[in-house]
Amino acid sequence: MAQDISFNVRGNNGEDLRVGAWRFDGAGNGPKVHVQAGVHADEIAGMLVLHLLMPRLRQAESEGRLKGSVTLVPQANPLGIGQFRQGRILGRFHDATGQNFNRSFDQSQALRRPATNVQHWQKSLVELAATADLVLDLHTDDEALPYVYVHRAFWPRGRALAAALKMDLAIIWDEGGDGSFEETLIAPWLRDGDTAQRFAATLELRGQADVSDRLAGQDADGLYAWLCSVGVIDEVRPLAQWPVQAVEMGHMETILAPRPGVLVFEKELGDFVEEGQRFARILGRPGDASSEVILHAAQAGRMVTRYRDRLIAQGSVVAKFTGSRVSRNWAGGLLDPN
CATH class of the missing domain: 3.40.630.10 (Zn peptidases)
Structure with missing residues (x-):
């Protein structure tokens, strides 16, 4: 037993x-x-x-x-x-x-x-x-x-x-x-x-x-x-x-939120994106069109993870993608440092 x-x-x-x-x-x-x-x-x-x-x-x-x-x-x-x-x-x-x-x-x-x-x-x-x-x-x-x-x-x-x-x-x-x-x-x-x-x-x-x-x-x-x-x-x-x-690990692309606001994903988990393709946007001040920020893929790959909540803080991880080359943001260590 x-x-x-x-x-x-x-x-x-x-x-x-x-x-x-x-x-x-x-x-x-x-x-x-x-x-x-x-x-x-x-x-x-x-x-x-x-x-x-x-x-x-x-x-x-x-x-x-x-x-x-x-x-x-x-x-x-x-x-x-x-x-x-x-x-x-x-x-x-x-x-x-x-x-x-x-x-x-x-x-x-x-x-x-x-x-x-x-x-x-x-x-x-x-x-x-x-x-x-x-x-x-x-x-x-x-x-x-x-x-x-x-x-x-x-x-x-x-x-x-x-x-x-x-x-x-x-x-x-x-x-x-x-x-x-x-x-x-x-x-x-x-x-x-x-x-x-x-x-x-x-x-x-x-x-x-x-x-x-x-x-x-x-x-x-x-x-x-x-x-x-x-x-x-x-x-x-x-x-x-x-x-x-x-x-x-170093080929994974982690995209951070450049500003706080309402997070709207335009791609689903598992979707493939081309380099430069838009996949989400952040509405900094809903009602003010000039506050909208478009997020683009850093390189071609699949969306593996995305932020769970739809109101995001500046600097939080929006999404992670697979990649075929070393990310320009890669500095060693773990995928999630905190």
Whole structure:
């Protein structure tokens, strides 16, 4: 039976907060897997995916078909999950400190005695995943196509995972520098050259509003098929043939809002645009035609993400596109620096 390995972390007022975690242990020598969702607490889709995956793992375990071990953390961030403000959850940043929940994991790991409750929580998550061979971190974007972040060391092996989840896009990265969970976990693997039997990826499961039984069931099916393909579950589940476009991180074009105002998209997610083609406009002062700003594509590519709200602040990310050359705005690091 699945083992409940839940643990407590400190809340903002020193109270204990529970992180639910379960481990399914198999009878063979298959890989150890760690899958978590909700590090950014307002990214809900992965929580439902893992909820639907659990009964299937429980059945595989009870029937003796589980050859590896799988640890699931369906709602990884109890600090952020309670941060409701005026009816909306604000789960990307820690209220008390302003820290992005998926940054600076490397700093918390360097501390024997974490100084803050966020560091204590981060250290606990990394320690839970540290012995795994395969690690998946489930996130969502604002509004987005499903896509996968994967370090170059794990490509093209990551193509099978992307295809299993019917993800059209894989973003390949080399350097992060901000201490995300994935980056921190794989750092010793990269340092020691120990990547041949290991794998890690961050999965972006569409947008924050894309939470449904249909989509979550499709993603749970994909994860289950992938677990079969890597020897965790003794079951033949052919992976779907699916076209996956691999794009270098530096080739992604991120378009920022040049002014605040009402955001009107003229292109949909997945649409292809030519260089210089208009895809959106911002009405700075509705009623004043001179306040309208037209937004154009920086290079040819597909719209992968777009801003969820339709009133945007200056400097916010309007949209991200694939590209075929290095973006003139590329300065290294993560796709989303904050």
